[in-house]
Amino acid sequence: EIVLTQSPGTLSLSPGERATLSCRASQSVSSSDLVWYQQKPGQAPRLLMYRTSSRATGTPDRFSGSGSGTDFTLTISRLEPEDFAVYYCQQYTRSPLTFGPGTKVDIK
Amino acid sequence: EVQLVESGGGLVQPGGSLRLSCTASGFTFTAFGMSWVRQAPGKGLEWVSGIITSGDTTYYADSVKGRFTISRDNSKNTLYLQMNSLRAEDTALYYCARRGIPSYWVDVWGQGTAVIVSS
Numbered sequence: 315e316i317v318l319t320q321s322p323g324t325l326s327l328s329p330g331e332r333a334t335l336s337c338r339a340s341q342s343v344s345s346s347d348l349v350w351y352q353q354k355p356g357q358a359p360r361l362l363m364y365r366t367s368s369r370a371t372g373t374p375d376r377f378s379g380s381g382s383g384t385d386f387t388l389t390i391s392r393l394e395p396e397d398f399a400v401y402y403c404q405q406y407t408r409s410p411l412t413f414g415p416g417t418k419v420d421i422k
Numbered sequence: 423e424v425q426l427v428e429s430g431g432g433l434v435q436p437g438g439s440l441r442l443s444c445t446a447s448g449f450t451f452t453a454f455g456m457s458w459v460r461q462a463p464g465k466g467l468e469w470v471s472g473i474i475t476s477g478d479t480t481y482y483a484d485s486v487k488g489r490f491t492i493s494r495d496n497s498k499n500t501l502y503l504q505m506n507s508l509r510a511e512d513t514a515l516y517y518c519a520r521r522g523i524p525s526y527w528v529d530v531w532g533q534g535t536a537v538i539v540s541s
Contacts, residue, residue, distance in 0.1 A: 315484070349527040351467070358517060358531040359467065370529070402467055406527045409481040411457075411469040 316341050316405050318414035326422040333390040335417045337403035342383045347407040350379060350388045353416075354399045362401070363388065393419070424448040424530050426518045431535030438508050442535055444501040444518030449530075451499040457522030458492065458503050460514035461534075470516070471503065472523035481523060486512075508539045 317340040327333055337348065346366035351359040361370040363379040366386060376391045390397055398421050403414040430442040442458070457472035471492040472481040480492050491504040501518055516537055520530035 347525065347527075351528075353467075358533055359528075360531070361527070361529050364527050364529075404467075404469070404527070406522070406524060409472070409524050410483045411472070411481075411522060411524070413467045413469065416466045 315410055316343065316407065316412050318403055318405060318412055320401075320403060320414035320417045322417060323415070324418045324420060326420055327393055328422045329393050329395055331393050333388075333393055333397070333419055335388040335390075335401055335419075337381075337386040337388070337414050339384045339386075339405060343386075343405045344407045346382060347405055348379075348381070348386050349404050349406065351402045351404065352397075352399050353402065359402065390419075424520070426520065426530060426532035428516065428518045428532045428535035431516065431537045433538045433540065434508055435541050436509060436539055438539070439504070439506045440508065440537060442503040442505065442516055442518075442537070444503075444532060446499045446501065446518075446520070449520070451494075452496045454520050455523035455526055456492075456494060456501045457519045457528065458501075459517045459519050459522065459528065459531075460512075460537075461517070462511075462514040465514075468514075469522065473501070474523060505537070508537075510539050513537060513539045 319338045321336045350363040353359040367379040400416045458470040489507045515534040517534045518532040519528040522528040
């Protein structure tokens, strides 16, 4: 099983600041088979990024993804009020598909 | 509009069974693998199970293998999750998801159905 670790657990920032979220895999994730989801309280998750760096429909261009192998990053260039949420990475290279524990981005 | 609507959740005693259903609409159901993802109260996301388009191949998390069975009825655009030998740790909101099998990320989520395992 590929174990994903996300850091930090919580990121406290102000609107307008840059957020950098990390996702590290215990084994190499092939073909950049990594996605990011955003989840707000009381809502289902929403696909944000797929194949590491491709934005899903509706994802603003202030979101960007990068990485390969075992180290991946989600960057939010300038935080907007609606970006404060929990972010999960997930690998879909092989079963079982696994999620990271999440990074909560909250308002400082 | 692409939509996934779950049903079948509820309160069940430890050791009991429950069957979840997910009705899909707004897309060609037979063209997509499907999956279930759960989220325990206040916790993160856990992928539970996935099934390919034909239903011939299924995948399970170790935590549910041997207890849960995923299936689909393509004539009814419906995905199922049969849950047996339920435990307290199975208490969660269960999301139906489009795709979510190896090589395919989840791109659409339902709103979830709550399962509570308690005596």
